[in-house]
Amino acid sequence: MNILICVKQVPDTTEIKVDPVTNTLMRAGVPSIVNPFDACALETAARIKDETPDTKIVIVSMGPEQAKVALTECLAVGADRAYLISGRGFGGSDTLATSYILSCAVRKLEELEGKFDIIFCGKQAIDGDTAQVGPELAEHLGLAQVTCALEAKTNGNTVQVRRKTERGSEILGVEMPCLITMTKTAYEPRYASSRKKREVAKQEIPTLDENSFEIDLTRAGLKGSPTKVKKTFTIPQNSTGVIFHEATERQSTISLFELLVKGNILQLGVRYGNE
Amino acid sequence: MEMNSSNLWVFIETNEKGQAHNVGLELLNPGHSLSRAQGDEVVAIVIGQHTEAAVASAEAYGSDRIIIVEGEEYARYSTDAFAYAFHALITKYAPTSILIGATDLGRDLAPRLACRLKTGLTADCTELDFDEESGNIAWTRPAFGGNLMARILCPNHRPQIGTVRPAVFKKPEQDTSHKAEIVREEIHFSIENIRTKLIEEILDADNETIDLEGAEIIVSGGRGVGGPDGFKVIQQLADALGGTVGASRVAVDSGWISSAHQVGQTGKTVRPRIYIACGISGAIQHLAAMSSSDTIIAINTDPEAPIFKIADYGIVGDLFKVIPEFIALIDEQILTMAV
Numbered sequence: 128m129n130i131l132i133c134v135k136q137v138p139d140t141t142e143i144k145v146d147p148v149t150n151t152l153m154r155a156g157v158p159s160i161v162n163p164f165d166a167c168a169l170e171t172a173a174r175i176k177d178e179t180p181d182t183k184i185v186i187v188s189m190g191p192e193q194a195k196v197a198l199t200e201c202l203a204v205g206a207d208r209a210y211l212i213s214g215r216g217f218g219g220s221d222t223l224a225t226s227y228i229l230s231c232a233v234r235k236l237e238e239l240e241g242k243f244d245i246i247f248c249g250k251q252a253i254d255g256d257t258a259q260v261g262p263e264l265a266e267h268l269g270l271a272q273v274t275c276a277l278e279a280k281t282n283g284n285t286v287q288v289r290r291k292t293e294r295g296s297e298i299l300g301v302e303m304p305c306l307i308t309m310t311k312t313a314y315e316p317r318y319a320s321s322r323k324k325r326e327v328a329k330q331e332i333p334t335l336d337e338n339s340f341e342i343d344l345t346r347a348g349l350k351g352s353p354t355k356v357k358k359t360f361t362i363p364q365n366s367t368g369v370i371f372h373e374a375t376e377r378q379s380t381i382s383l384f385e386l387l388v389k390g391n392i393l394q395l396g397v398r399y400g401n402e
Numbered sequence: 403m404e405m406n407s408s409n410l411w412v413f414i415e416t417n418e419k420g421q422a423h424n425v426g427l428e429l430l431n432p433g434h435s436l437s438r439a440q441g442d443e444v445v446a447i448v449i450g451q452h453t454e455a456a457v458a459s460a461e462a463y464g465s466d467r468i469i470i471v472e473g474e475e476y477a478r479y480s481t482d483a484f485a486y487a488f489h490a491l492i493t494k495y496a497p498t499s500i501l502i503g504a505t506d507l508g509r510d511l512a513p514r515l516a517c518r519l520k521t522g523l524t525a526d527c528t529e530l531d532f533d534e535e536s537g538n539i540a541w542t543r544p545a546f547g548g549n550l551m552a553r554i555l556c557p558n559h560r561p562q563i564g565t566v567r568p569a570v571f572k573k574p575e576q577d578t579s580h581k582a583e584i585v586r587e588e589i590h591f592s593i594e595n596i597r598t599k600l601i602e603e604i605l606d607a608d609n610e611t612i613d614l615e616g617a618e619i620i621v622s623g624g625r626g627v628g629g630p631d632g633f634k635v636i637q638q639l640a641d642a643l644g645g646t647v648g649a650s651r652v653a654v655d656s657g658w659i660s661s662a663h664q665v666g667q668t669g670k671t672v673r674p675r676i677y678i679a680c681g682i683s684g685a686i687q688h689l690a691a692m693s694s695s696d697t698i699i700a701i702n703t704d705p706e707a708p709i710f711k712i713a714d715y716g717i718v719g720d721l722f723k724v725i726p727e728f729i730a731l732i733d734e735q736i737l738t739m740a741v
């Protein structure tokens with residue numbers, strides 16, 4: 128089994144705060160992490176490898192040199208090989224351009240590492256939150272896709288994927304090769320041992336740039352991106368609410384209740400809801 | 403219908419019974435205001451095996467035209483068959499803009515379609531308007547877990563496509579006498595060529611009874627609820643108000659309540675009349691999906707909890723003391739009214 132995982136290094140958005148004065152993101156000091164959904168993809172691949180030990184796990188990430196830190200983390204957790212895709216013509220890519228670049232890189236990686244049976248992506252990257260790169264990569268490569276997977280297991284030449292749906296979940300069977308995007312799994316991603324961390328610290332991570340594989344550069348970067356960000360802004364969060372903090376909960380509750388009834392927010396005698 | 407009509411399309415997602423998902427009907431609303439700005443018409447797209455119910459809804463909620471694709475291969479959603487049919491329609495009619503619900507289905511289909519068309523897609527929008535200056539739709543969406551909003555244009559490619567979160571827009575007024583022009587298209591995709599096969603469907607036990615997106619009142623519990631027993635208290639308040647129970651991800655991940663109840667970035671987006679957050683700190687991933695509720699009420703022991711920043715009303719206090727008092731007050735009031 129030959130598995131490729133697309134991993135993005137992202138700022139830990141749970142640590143990001145909005146500056147209350149300037150209303151801009153305070154990104155300084157925010158740690159960079161492996162996108163959590165990509166970590167779920169790696170764990171799922173590692174579980175497939177536990178079952179089928181002759182599985183190879185290859186990681187690819189497009190980003191700046193610094194993203195090698197994320198790649199090294201993946202190697203420490205159990206990936207076999209890692210590649211960084213980095214080039215000046217790649218900056219400013221939207222999802223269509225990113226997925227195009229990744230698709231060109233995947234073709235090159237298949238020359239180096241052999242055909243991939245499964246390509247995993249995270250459901251979405253927690254910085255952009257688009258959930259588009261996975262399906263768009265599948266389209267570029269002409270692969271079958273399953274999105275929002277909770278679990279994936281191989282069985283002969285098919286993968287059984289449990290996928291989240293609005294009503295619960297469904298198990299789909301899909302033949303390899305295919306592309307699967309993982310959402311948060313019920314199981315936690317495994318940790319790297321310190322021995323493994325020391326071992327992979329020296330492992331070389333090759334960088335592929337625009338000269339390393341065939342690519343139409345007019346379809347990459349800013350100029351290859353159909354969507355343009357016109358502006359970004361934050362929503363100021365000023366508390367204007369009426370908050371009660373009286374001597375006892377009973378007093379606070381009575382005060383709040385009176386206000387809600389007076390303001391006609393709670394209309395007594397009338398019951399709302401789903402009939 | 404003209405071949406080169408410059409229309410705005412709304413995808414009417416259907417459920418397993420062939421009924422329209424609310425989000426498609428909601429999108430007819432901004433669909434109308436956006437297409438009017440461009441002098442266009444709103445076309446609803448319905449793909450399924452039995453489409454009567456969804457077509458009737460799309461008509462009553464004000465579509466100018468409805469394009470229907472029917473076939474047994476569309477009985478269940480599959481990426482392969484739906485992307486094929488939708489793409490064939492777009493190639494034939496060349497719409498200017500397409501709105502799709504940002505549901506699990508919509509977010510599976512839209513990127514596949516956008517990539518096949520080599521056009522731009524803006525995911526998970528929470529605001530839509532018309533950018534007069536450039537003549538494009540301005541798609542506004544949250545990024546960085548809801549910390550940052552981005553306004554995005556797709557100036558040089560058509561169609562411009564966006565997925566829009568459920569419950570962001572209200573459905574238009576229903577008018578059962580409204581008539582739409584109906585167009586049927588014969589587009590077929592061989593079932594054998596659908597590469598994903600359904601093996602088994604696992605329904606959440608309480609899925610049928612939980613309608614967070616349609617709820618008028620939601621009472622949500624988080625880590626502060628402390629365990630599955632704590633959720634009985636949340637349920638009692640919801641019952642007293644005729645509301646539905648929601649939850650934070652911590653509560654769901656801890657196994658206190660099923661995931662059908664989760665509100666947030668990885669759960670449902672909601673917009674009830676009243677949202678009561680009990681023992682929820684107000685992490686950005688939670689706020690992103692409930693902050694447009696009409697009235698937000700927070701109950702939390704920590705006066706510094708971020709939820710108080712967006713709450714219209716709140717009590718700093720223990721939810722296990724506040725909620726029983728609250729229920730007692732409701733019962734008392736209803737009692738005096740009954741006398």
Ligand SMILES: Cc1cc2nc3c(=O)[nH]c(=O)nc-3n(C[C@H](O)[C@H](O)[C@H](O)COP(=O)(O)OP(=O)(O)OC[C@H]3O[C@@H](n4cnc5c(N)ncnc54)[C@H](O)[C@@H]3O)c2cc1C
Pocket residue numbers: 141163253623624625626627649650651652653664665666667668669670680681682683684685686687688701702703704707719720721722
């Ligand atoms: C990619 C990603 C996606 C996510 N998606 C979601 C999502 O969809 N939905 C979601 O909710 N979260 C999501 N999260 C998690 C989110 O960041 C927070 O961890 C989570 O919302 C916190 O839940 P909480 O408020 O219940 O718990 P906490 O943050 O621990 O807050 C508990 C609160 O309860 C209060 N409390 C304790 N005891 C009492 C009491 N007796 N009475 C009253 N108050 C009390 C405390 O003061 C505290 O403020 C996501 C995170 C990531 C990284």
Ligand SMILES: Nc1ncnc2c1ncn2[C@@H]1O[C@H](COP(=O)(O)O)[C@@H](O)[C@H]1O
Pocket residue numbers: 132133134135162164165187188189190222225247248249250251252253255256257258259260261
């Ligand atoms: N720059 C990148 N390098 C590698 N993988 C990526 C990159 N951007 C996105 N992905 C993959 O695509 C998934 C979805 O990302 P997005 O569409 O940006 O939300 C991520 O979880 C990754 O698996």
